[in-house]
Amino acid sequence: MPQLRREKGQQGNHQVRKRAITSPAQELIERIAERKRETGAVILAHNYQPPGIQDIADHLGDSLDLSRLAQRIPERVIIFCGVLFMAETAAILSPGKTVILPEPSAGCPMADMITPEDLASLKQRHPAAEIVMYVNSTAEVKALTDICCTSANAAKVIESIPEDREIIFGPDRFLGGWVSARTGRDLILWNGYCPSHQKILPEQIQKLKRQYPDAKVMVHPEVPPAVAAEADAVLGTGGMLRFAGESESNTFIIGTETGMVYRLEKEYPGKTFIPASPHAICPNMKKISLEKILASLETLSPAVTVAAETAERARGAIRRMIEIG
Ligand code: SF4
Structure with a gap:
């Protein structure tokens, strides 16, 4: 019966079909796919991105997955849907590629809780300490770091350091506290945290x-x-x-x-x-939209750049993190 009704209402159905084909979201998605083909770009998206972006991404992952992928994939243009420190990490690891963050103000408040000056002054007080920084940190802070870690490999990173070495850990005091309890190692913790x-x-x-x-x-x-x-x-x-x-x-x-x-x-x-909580939303992770992705693909901007000397120094700490896996 519903089928008969559909045949009778051909005109109405035609309109419905027409609306579906020309819906703005669908047009946007088709235009993104077209520009991707024309530019040879790839879309990487973090697991916290909004549903519409997860649905069109070529690859989804956590910070470590996406850093590794950015290096490995053949595409020369990467549209990075995440926050600034992630796009910076991809740019540092893949110097010959163009890494674009569709919304340049998508930062990470936790990463901004420790500055290079803060870290340098902490290091002055603990000159023999190994510096371990969560990958959620700025490129300038990574440049002063011995080894980065992700939430997935933080314990392994700490265990890779000789037991008699002091360790500075930042910026997340909660990740640091959890790793300290898991590994039985005392850490000199920075007082950062994730507001979300x-x-x-x-x-x-x-x-x-x-x-x-x-x-x-x-x-x-x-x-x-x-x-x-x-x-x-x-x-x-x-x-x-x-x-x-x-x-x-x-x-x-x-x-x-x-x-x-x-x-x-x-x-x-x-x-x-x-x-667990409907309020655990990262506003920065939600700043990227399909419209902004299309605008980035049209203009191939805004590209994330890291000063060569900073990138060179940060690369070693990020590579060590990837090697530990
Ligand atoms: S969820 Fe927290 S740690 Fe992750 S990007 Fe947002 S503010 Fe930074």
């Missing part, structure tokens, strides 16, 4: 656990310790994807930026993912 992960509260997780007693709780190491204490697993976003796939559980409470919920749903449509 700080919005996740232990009471919110406790309430959801009562509501979904069979759910597994995964949280990111950027959350405060009282939140991490509620979790079954403390993982970076790549680790969360693996954990959700390997777990027999069908329901998960997700303690990280809410974009990750969409990423997990895309990967495992049969499972249920509940954000």
